[in-house]
Amino acid sequence: MLELYGTSVSSRLLLGTARYPSPAILADAVRASKTDIVTVSLRRETAGSRTGGAFFELIRTLGVRVLPNTAGCHTVSEAVLTAKMAREVFATDWIKLEVIGNHDTLQPDVFALVEAARILSSEGFKVFPYTTDDLVVAERLLEAGCQVLMPWCAPIGSAMGPVNLPALRSMRASFPDVPLIVDAGIGRPSHAATVMELGFDAVLLNTAVAGAADPAAMAAAFTGAIEAGRTAFHAGMLEPRDMAAPSTPVIGKAVFS
Amino acid sequence: MRVLIRGAGVAGLTVAHELAILGIDVTIAESAAQPGGGASWFAGGMLAPWCERESAPETVVRLGQGAADWWDAALPGHVVRRGTLVVSPPRDTAELTRFAARTSTFDWLDSEEIELLESDLTGRFRKGLFFRNEAHLDPRRAITGLYGRLAAMGVIFHFGAAPDFPVDGFDHIVDCTGASAIGTSAGLRGVRGEMLVLETPDVTLSRPVRLLHPRIPLYIVPRGDGRFMVGATMIESNDRGPISARSLMELLNAAYALHPAFGEARVIETGAGVRPSYPDNLPRFSTDDGIIRVNGLYRHGFLLAPSLAQDVAAHILSNSKTNATRPATPFDPVPAVNRRYEDPMGASR
Numbered sequence: 001m002l003e004l005y006g007t008s009v010s011s012r013l014l015l016g017t018a019r020y021p022s023p024a025i026l027a028d029a030v031r032a033s034k035t036d037i038v039t040v041s042l043r044r045e046t047a048g049s050r051t052g053g054a055f056f057e058l059i060r061t062l063g064v065r066v067l068p069n070t071a072g073c074h075t076v077s078e079a080v081l082t083a084k085m086a087r088e089v090f091a092t093d094w095i096k097l098e099v100i101g102n103h104d105t106l107q108p109d110v111f112a113l114v115e116a117a118r119i120l121s122s123e124g125f126k127v128f129p130y131t132t133d134d135l136v137v138a139e140r141l142l143e144a145g146c147q148v149l150m151p152w153c154a155p156i157g158s159a160m161g162p163v164n165l166p167a168l169r170s171m172r173a174s175f176p177d178v179p180l181i182v183d184a185g186i187g188r189p190s191h192a193a194t195v196m197e198l199g200f201d202a203v204l205l206n207t208a209v210a211g212a213a214d215p216a217a218m219a220a221a222f223t224g225a226i227e228a229g230r231t232a233f234h235a236g237m238l239e240p241r242d243m244a245a246p247s248t249p250v251i252g253k254a255v256f257s
Numbered sequence: 258m259r260v261l262i263r264g265a266g267v268a269g270l271t272v273a274h275e276l277a278i279l280g281i282d283v284t285i286a287e288s289a290a291q292p293g294g295g296a297s298w299f300a301g302g303m304l305a306p307w308c309e310r311e312s313a314p315e316t317v318v319r320l321g322q323g324a325a326d327w328w329d330a331a332l333p334g335h336v337v338r339r340g341t342l343v344v345s346p347p348r349d350t351a352e353l354t355r356f357a358a359r360t361s362t363f364d365w366l367d368s369e370e371i372e373l374l375e376s377d378l379t380g381r382f383r384k385g386l387f388f389r390n391e392a393h394l395d396p397r398r399a400i401t402g403l404y405g406r407l408a409a410m411g412v413i414f415h416f417g418a419a420p421d422f423p424v425d426g427f428d429h430i431v432d433c434t435g436a437s438a439i440g441t442s443a444g445l446r447g448v449r450g451e452m453l454v455l456e457t458p459d460v461t462l463s464r465p466v467r468l469l470h471p472r473i474p475l476y477i478v479p480r481g482d483g484r485f486m487v488g489a490t491m492i493e494s495n496d497r498g499p500i501s502a503r504s505l506m507e508l509l510n511a512a513y514a515l516h517p518a519f520g521e522a523r524v525i526e527t528g529a530g531v532r533p534s535y536p537d538n539l540p541r542f543s544t545d546d547g548i549i550r551v552n553g554l555y556r557h558g559f560l561l562a563p564s565l566a567q568d569v570a571a572h573i574l575s576n577s578k579t580n581a582t583r584p585a586t587p588f589d590p591v592p593a594v595n596r597r598y599e600d601p602m603g604a605s606r
Contacts, residue, residue, distance in 0.1 A: 021312040021313065021314075021538065022534075022536060022537050022538035022539075023446075023536040023537075023538075024536040024537035024538075025537070027536070053495070054439065054445075054446030054447065054493070054495065055446060055493035055494075058446070058536065157471055211355070213358070213359060
């Protein structure tokens with residue numbers, strides 16, 4: 001069972017709630033995914049005010065844990081303020097911390113991220129930082145008080161899938177005991193299976209499901225892929241080799257034919 | 258038969274029209290000082306069911322494809338049938354492919370074919386989609402026109418009406434108060450939409466153009482006289498306050514990406530409306546406490562109000578004659594306890 005800040009969760013899929021065709025379809029996707037945790041953007045869904053009441057009410061009725069996020073924040077102070085609003089609105093000290101540094105790639109501003117993580121951790125927040133695959137930044141985030149890391153595998157919404165497998169491998173190897181959740185860039189179930197095979201603890205998705213023609217079916221497909229990848233990681237996979245390895249015995253046959 | 262309609266937005270006026278042409282005595286009570294005070298006033302007025310299919314269920318195509326004919330019959334001369342052009346910046350052609358995969362009844366265009374349709378976009382886009390069966394109208398002219406037509410047909414209007422407008426003597430009460438019913442109609446929520454109007458003599462477009470972008474999809478609808486309506490954001494909120502700086506910036510950026518001459522245009526208006534929406538973003542009518550509640554038109558007011566109004570009128574007629582039968586319609590009222598939108602997330606509650 002995956003443990004995040006002392007809370008056990010059974011699903012290894014975290015689902016975003018933005019950009020679905022309708023709240024009813026969002027609810028279908030959440031149910032089909034069997035997820036335990038959904039993330040909700042306070043800023044984007046509310047124009048900075050607190051009047052997104054009806055939408056938040058719908059989210060609350062989903063019966064899953066809410067991980068509010070600070071999507072769209074570009075500075076430390078914006079992110080800290082949004083986190084505090086989120087704590088009030090959703091009565092949770094969990095926060096997915098996003099501080100965006102580049103408008104086109106939505107790459108995190110890792111300097112501001114570490115700073116905001118330090119402030120929020122010291123104020124009792126349980127911070128889930130959206131970060132890159134940089135090991136030094138990861139160290140700094142842990143020093144700042146984070147107990148979970150959420151590296152991207154490609155830019156948000158790009159659907160490219162893991163673009164730097166060696167970096168993800170070394171991140172897993174460097175932090176064997178820290179829950180690592182791949183947060184952004186997943187486009188297809190096979191991408192999710194790939195990072196789970198590397199030993200990542202969970203996957204966070206939004207666009208890949210919300211933008212599918214049938215979001216509920218796609219959510220279920222991802223759940224299957226994530227379970228398959230996790231099971232394969234534990235089952236011990238073969239390493240690739242450059243020669244055939246016959247699966248039937250060759251004894252009794254001429255070796256040099 | 259006497260019918261009282263609350264609300265003179267696109268829902269109230271279309272229902273009034275469907276009843277008035279049957280000779281029914283209709284009174285409209287509107288709390289604002291003029292018709293179309295709600296979301297209708299900020300609408301794009303696109304009669305574009307095939308484009309909407311990108312994010313809406315097939316129902317919207319089925320119920321919306323007759324809208325242009327309805328408006329043409331009700332208000333001759335208002336509907337412009339020149340289709341919809343959909344383009345994307347070169348680096349976002351994946352968005353165009355995605356849009357095409359979700360929709361139907363369009364043609365792929367290359368840059369020369371785009372030039373033939375909209376000469377001002379010459380050389381700006383290499384690929385586009387053309388939905389030739391779609392149409393558009395100017396929502397404000399349509400609202401004002403329909404109001405005039407109904408008044409001429411004998412429909413009585415009370416503007417500035419109080420919420421407790423007397424209902425004595427009416428056989429049916431139809432509530433078409435849109436976003437004002439949020440909080441009283443179960444499951445109804447607001448989706449804020451922000452828009453602006455640009456004015457420039459340097460750009461000519463003859464049909465709505467949708468610019469696809471992963472973050473900021475936008476449409477520009479020509480309103481004539483060098484005016485262009487640019488819209489619209491989709492924000493889960495009931496806030497009717499002024500447009501935010503971020504939204505203004507993004508809408509302007511997108512307009513500028515469509516044509517650089519929009520950089521010199523004058524911003525002559527900004528606005529924000531709240532779209533009344535049920536959890537599946539589809540409209541419906543229901544009856545409780547003897548009131549027929551018509552709501553949830555979301556971003557499809559001018560597109561789906563005609564079909565919805567026809568069903569409401571049929572419902573009123575069938576409830577006024579014994580043994581009247583009629584074919585089932587998608588807007589059929591169902592018992593409140595069974596209504597999916599009453600408790601959209603019910604299964605997990």
